[in-house]
Amino acid sequence: SDNTVPAALPPAPDVIRAASAELIVTDLAAARSFYVDVLRLVVTEEDENAIYLRAFEDYLHHSLVLRKGPVAACAALSYRVRSEAELDVAETYYKALGVDVRRLPAGTKRGIGEIVQVQDPLGFPIEFFYGAEHVERFTQRYDVHGAGAIARLDHFNVVTPDIPAAQKYYEGLGFKVSEDIEDDEQTVYAAWMYRKSTVHDVALTGGDGPRMHHIAFSTNERHQILHICDQLGALRRSDAIERGPGRHGVSNAFYLYLRDPDGHRIEIYTQDYYTGDPDNPVIRWDVHDNQRRDWWGTPVVPSWYSEASTVLDLDGHPAELVERKDSSEAAVTIGADGFSYTRADETRSDGSAGPGSGRSGEVQGVKLGHQV
Numbered sequence: 001s002d003n004t005v006p007a008a009l010p011p012a013p014d015v016i017r018a019a020s021a022e023l024i025v026t027d028l029a030a031a032r033s034f035y036v037d038v039l040r041l042v043v044t045e046e047d048e049n050a051i052y053l054r055a056f057e058d059y060l061h062h063s064l065v066l067r068k069g070p071v072a073a074c075a076a077l078s079y080r081v082r083s084e085a086e087l088d089v090a091e092t093y094y095k096a097l098g099v100d101v102r103r104l105p106a107g108t109k110r111g112i113g114e115i116v117q118v119q120d121p122l123g124f125p126i127e128f129f130y131g132a133e134h135v136e137r138f139t140q141r142y143d144v145h146g147a148g149a150i151a152r153l154d155h156f157n158v159v160t161p162d163i164p165a166a167q168k169y170y171e172g173l174g175f176k177v178s179e180d181i182e183d184d185e186q187t188v189y190a191a192w193m194y195r196k197s198t199v200h201d202v203a204l205t206g207g208d209g210p211r212m213h214h215i216a217f218s219t220n221e222r223h224q225i226l227h228i229c230d231q232l233g234a235l236r237r238s239d240a241i242e243r244g245p246g247r248h249g250v251s252n253a254f255y256l257y258l259r260d261p262d263g264h265r266i267e268i269y270t271q272d273y274y275t276g277d278p279d280n281p282v283i284r285w286d287v288h289d290n291q292r293r294d295w296w297g298t299p300v301v302p303s304w305y306s307e308a309s310t311v312l313d314l315d316g317h318p319a320e321l322v323e324r325k326d327s328s329e330a331a332v333t334i335g336a337d338g339f340s341y342t343r344a345d346e347t348r349s350d351g352s353a354g355p356g357s358g359r360s361g362e363v364q365g366v367k368l369g370h371q372v
């Protein structure tokens with residue numbers, strides 16, 4: 001056959017949604033204090049090596065596994081597929097992609113049925129599953145919710161060097177782009193992609209990867225996010241707050257970013273918008289728009305761009321990092337994330353160029369905590 005035409009891939013598995021994640025934590029008790037005592041996630045099961053957690057609207061066994069280990073890392077990002085039959089489809093698809101594919105019998109992971117585990121073409125440890133033990137759904141257990149009630153897992157955000165290539169790979173899995181950030185030289189800095197009818201199940205962040213940027217849980221209302229902030233203040237754990245609370249430009253969600261005791265980033269997120277119709281309009285942001293990441297123009301702390309969690313391969317070893325070749329968002333915008341323009345061609349009353357018009361040549365820095 002004509003070997004210049006890539007062989008047609010077999011059908012891709014039918015992914016429903018981002019469903020759970022497994023994080024390696026170096027101090028299980030410290031992690032338990034953060035995720036259970038502070039965030040109030042529900043312990044479905046636990047032993048001396050692992051804690052299986054769920055949010056209040058989850059009825060599958062867990063949506064987050066904390067596993068004790070020597071090095072903090074992300075060990076799995078798991079997507080639920082529509083039926084057990086989709087596991088064979090997944091195995092065939094990923095074997096055709098030529099990556100490491102393993103089949104784990106039901107029960108290998110507590111509460112979960114058979115799993116197809118792959119190290120995907122981007123280098124991430126991905127699991128596909130359908131079967132899972134049903135446990136009590138705490139949707140209306142307001143007697144245990146608390147004021148910061150977390151409803152469910154919403155999305156993964158992954159750092160990968162080549163966004164167009166990553167987008168193509170996820171489009172092959174039937175994901176669609178809802179929003180992205182680009183510039184007028186066709187560089188793409190980030191993209192948000194979905195299977196369920198919200199803004200994303202996975203977000204692609206341009207950078208050296210594979211690294212896990214964050215796992216996001218959603219609440220039903222903003223006041224739950226505000227309570228989590230107030231509670232962290234009361235516990236003198238405000239240093240767990242990395243970024244926010246605020247209103248995202250992309251997704252329009254209200255957000256908060258926390259760092260757990262191992263530095264894993266957890267987002268608490270609420271009220272993005274419906275994307276379920278086939279002609280859902282894609283929103284494209286200019287990388288210089290300083291309302292893209294925070295609608296109010298609040299600066300993005302540098303650590304949010306630079307820090308992310310190591311991911312493991314299927315043998316539990318840190319995955320090789322690939323450097324990003326395209327320009328980095330922090331390099332082109334950290335100034336624009338500071339106290340700068342919100343209008344493209346701002347001109348001062350005396351006719352001089354405003355800071356954001358790009359005509360002033362002024363240095364646009366981010367005012368850090370020690371600066372007045």
Ligand SMILES: O=S(=O)(O)c1ccc(O)c(O)c1
Binds near residue numbers: 293
């Ligand atoms: O900061 S962004 O507005 O680009 C953003 C939007 C949605 C997310 O889930 C996120 O982590 C970040």
Ligand SMILES: [Ca+2]
Binds near residue numbers: 238239241242
């Ligand atoms: Ca802080």
Ligand SMILES: [Fe+2]
Binds near residue numbers: 216
């Ligand atoms: Fe997010």
